[in-house]
Amino acid sequence: MNWSKAKNILILAFIITNILLVYVITENKHKENETVTNEQFIENVKDLLNEKNIKLATDIPKNLPPMYLLNIEYENFEPDKLATKFLENDKYDRKSTIYYENDKEVISVLYENDLERLEILNKNYIKYENHRNNKKYRDLGKEQLDLIVSNFLKEKGLYKDDYELTYHNAINGEHILRYTKVYKDLFVEVSHMEFKINSSGVEEFQRKWPIVGNLNDAEIKIRPAPYALLRLLSKSDIYGKTITDISICYYFNPEMHSIGNIKNAKKGQAGPAWRIQFNDSEGTVKFLEEY
Secondary structure, eight states, X not given: OOHHHHHHHHHHHHHHHHHHHXXXXXXXXXXXXXXXXXXXXXXXXXXXXXXXXXXESSOOOOOOOOEEEEEEEEOOOOHHHHHHHHSXXXXXXXXXXXXXXXXXXXXXXXXXXXXXXXXXXXXXXXXEEEOOOOOOOSOOOHHHHHHHHHHHHHHTTOOOSOEEEEEEEEETTEEEEEEEEEETTEEEEEEEEEEEEETTEEEEEEEEOEEEEEEEEEEEOOOOHHHHHGGGGGOGGGTTOEEEEEEEEEEOOHHHHHTTOGGGXXXXXXXXXXXXXXXXXXXXXXXEEOO
16 A cells, blocks of 8 residues: 555545535634624514613614724822822822722822812822812803813823713703723723813813723634624613614723722723613613623
8 A cells, every 4th residue: 555645645635624614614603693694683683672662873783893802901190299280289188098899998099178179099090179160161062172171181191082972961051071992993991081061161070091001812702783782681771771872892891800899990801892872861881791
């Protein structure tokens, strides 16, 4: 027997088998994705949501972008240095306290005078209040609000073009604006930056902001949006609400890293999740994790 020839035949047979296996897996994956993104399936999902009085005011995405784990770390400040940027004079009381939430230590450094109050939690969660009542703005339209926000961030040394407005509500001349971190056109959650603005300017400001690191090499498989939306059917707290945006995002789950408290979160890996935003007055957002 010609062992060399037999060996070549076996190698060829092995290659052909592998090619067929890859073809079968690829076809099955393609059919699976077709099942959950075809129009009939999407209509069925809409009907099921409608039965729970969950309305849709946006399209259900059909595309699946490649997603990876994203390393993030929250901003870290020296409280005294930050106070010099936020408070207009050095005349303030400083108080440092330690308390516990969900068995996690929270370190609070508080600066307070007659007109301003600044609290920094765990060196990365900023809470600021301005009690001045000097009316500076007559018209608080979109352009003026954008300008107030950007100028405030620049004055405090926090400005970077990495945020997008995701919630805006106005009541009796007072505007609440929430912004979300953006990285390569995708939201990074949980990021939190909120302004309360009135005719005097910034009345309140809160910020807990992630810094983006590198992406991991391994791609994460994502379920198509129609399939993921079925998980909303069991969430009774969003019955009667309307979905205004469905998008894939990077999501850092505080429950995995800080026992459910974003004030304690420091760093970790953000993975893919479907971000579902509703039109209610609270600006409700749900995250459907994909890893």
